[in-house]
Amino acid sequence: MGIGLDVGSTTTKGVLVDLSRTILASALIPTGSSAPVAVRRVLEELSQASGKDLAGLPIVSTGYGRTSVEFTHEAVTEITCHSVGVHSLNADIRLLIDVGGQDSKVIKIGPNGRPTDFELNDKCSAGTGRFLEVMARVLEVSIDDLGPLALQSTSPCTISSTCTVFAESEVVGKIGTGVAPADIAAGAHSAMAAKVGALARRVGLTTPIGVTGGVALNSAFRHYLSKQLDSPLWIPEKPQLTGALGAAILATK
Amino acid sequence: MLEGHAASENGRLAWITSGFPVEIPVAMGVGVNYPEQYGAVIGSQKVGPQICGFAEEMGYSQELCSYARSSIGAARYPEKSPLEGLPKPQALLACNNICGTVLRWYDAISEMTGAPVFLFDTPPTQGKQTPHHREYVRQSVMRLIDFLSTTFHTTFSEERLREVGNLSGKGIDLWTRCLKACRNRPSPLNCADRFLAMAPIVSLRGTELAVEFYQALLEEVEGRVAQGLGAIRDEKIRLLWDDIPPWFTIFRFFNGLAARGVVFPADTYTHAWSGSLSGADLVDSVVSVYSNVYLNKGLEAKVDKMCELIKEYSLDGFIMFSVRSCKRYSLGQLVSKELVMERTGVPGVVIEGDMVDSRLFNDAQIQTRIDALLEMFI
Secondary structure, three states, X not given: OEEEEEEOOOEEEXXXXXXXXXXXXXXXXXXXXXXXXXXXXXXXHHHHHHOOOOOOOOEEEEOOOHHHOOOOOEEOOHHHHHHHHHHHHOOOOOEEEEEOOOOEEEEXXXXXXXXXXXXXXXXXXXXXXXXXXXXXXXXXXXXXXXXXXXXXXXXXXXXXXXXXXXXXXXXXXXXXXOOXXXXXXXXXXXXXXXXXXXXXXXXXXXXXXXXXXXXXXXXXXXXXXXXXXXXXXXXXXXXXXXHHHHHHHHHHO | OHHHHHHHHOOOEEEEOOOOOOHHHHHOOOEEEOHHHHHHHHHHOOOHHHHHHHHHHOOOOOOOOHHHHHHHHHHHOHHHOHHHOOOOOXXXXXXXXXXXXXHHHHHHHHHHXXXXXXXXOOOOOOOOXXXXXXXXXXXXXXXXXXXXXXHHOOOOOHHHHHHHHHHHHHHHXXXXXXXXXXXXXXXXXXXXXXXXXOHHHHHOXXXXXXXXXXXXXXXXXHXXXXXXXXXXXXXXXXXXXXXXXXXXXXXXXXXXXXXXXXXXXXXXXXXXXXXXXOOOOHHHHHHXXXXXXXXXXXXXXXXXXXXXXXXXXXXXXXXXEEEOOOHHHHOOHHHHHHHHHHHHOOOXXXXXXXXXXXXXXXXXXXXXXXXXXXXXXX
16 A cells, blocks of 8 residues: 655645555645644545554655655655656546646656656746636635636636736726626636646647646636647546545555 | 956956957956856855845846846945945946847946946857858957057057967866866766856956966866766766856755756856867957857757757756846747757756846745656656
8 A cells, every 4th residue: 555645735635545556545635834734634534534554654745745744755746746646547648737726737748657848837826726716706706616607608808817916906907897707707717728728838739638636626727728728638536636646656666 | 356456446447248258358458357257246145135136226127137136236335245346347348149138237337337338249140150240240349449448548469369368268178178077977077066166267268367277177177087086976867957057055956956866067057168269360269259159149059059968968857947037048948948858858847046036036846846857767
């Protein structure tokens, strides 16, 4: 068995796999203010869900907090872990777009499941989950309702995707002029898809394209990204867990 | 620095850009100081944000080159700057073969110090330099001699230029041999070593001192090669570095990677001082060397250089530092990265930051990118 821990900026994920790479248990909780506390809670959840004693099992940690896991056996970047995780679920994927809470990355996956090239978003939260969180707050809807709201739009408005802070004031302006919330939400998703699409083109589009990360759960983002890339997208059942899954697989080796 | 002060007190000091044909002022008895190197000093003293901040208070944008900002900031408040600023110049010699910012930067310094600016204009070339282009740059050499003669009441002698040119050539030759020694496994020098050891080839080019320095360095480097002594303890991965280094974290950065077995036997930056003045027509040689630096020659020249270094130094991959300040050096890195990967088959990564302004350097983001690159070699 092996444990993978993905300590992200927004959520901490854990996956327990056996040697045949079958997922025995998984957990996902908000990272909060303390990564070590979140890690301990995830391990407890994995132990409870699987009914197994996890003591002494190999652990690989990943995510921005990967080095803060004191009992990890190895810290591996989320770029490698997502590649390995996605490859285990769908070995055909050659281009992976992962959109997390505070970064987005595009990874070219080699036939062996390892990354061969990658790009991460620049120093800006536009193009990450944070952008959508800010938009949801301004529109006064929950983050889960933002995608469905956007899909109701018949006339998406244009929103700048250069900067989250500027986009926020732009949205406030649009609300003031009476633009429908659905059209604003659609504009926000479209802007974000354009930003992520540009990052993907930088690496080079190779189909089939996989999308992971929490933002992959958002139906409007998937719709606009698919349109932007002019390609269908493959989404795993639990897109937030592929990093932890990859880490867990690496832990078994 | 002390020589700079002495020259300034005697009314014979010029500030000069790193790619300027320095052999001419040196041959005419003019002392030179390098604001870009002073910027590196400010960076390595970790006071970049503070000194750049002085220029920002004056209204200069944070988007402006941090060498320019730190130079302008230090000229505004020398008493609050490392080494109390550079000595006061009597002339400012700018060559735009490295970037166009230098001209406006020196204009700003001119307003503050009253020293006149001389622009040695080397229009960028794509492919082969045309005859009229060469003639134009040649005229700049003539104008430079006139300018220095008038400003510093000195005379030009071709014989003296040949002497300085010979010394410059000797220094460059020794330095190039030190660089080439890094083709060996293990590499006798790492990136930070070269970035420090390059100082004389930039600022003392054309002097005996530089020749002596590189003779001693070459001896040490060849000694290390003979004994099989590497710059780092356990060399596993050999990478190419592109662009100016982050001066404020140069040891931490490269030593951190060295501890993981990563060495940088070559970089594009320290290989930039490689052209010697030679031949019967020295002025023509000045034209060739100084208008053909690769930053002045379009993207293809730089891509070629990177591919050549990767092959020659048997490198496994490359890191391109996208320096926010240095548009001329960093522009096109994303495209270059693709081209170099395609041509050489080795992976590379672009990281972002700055050479002086540590506010633009995000450690966690850089670490993730570099870690992911290194994981590709496992």
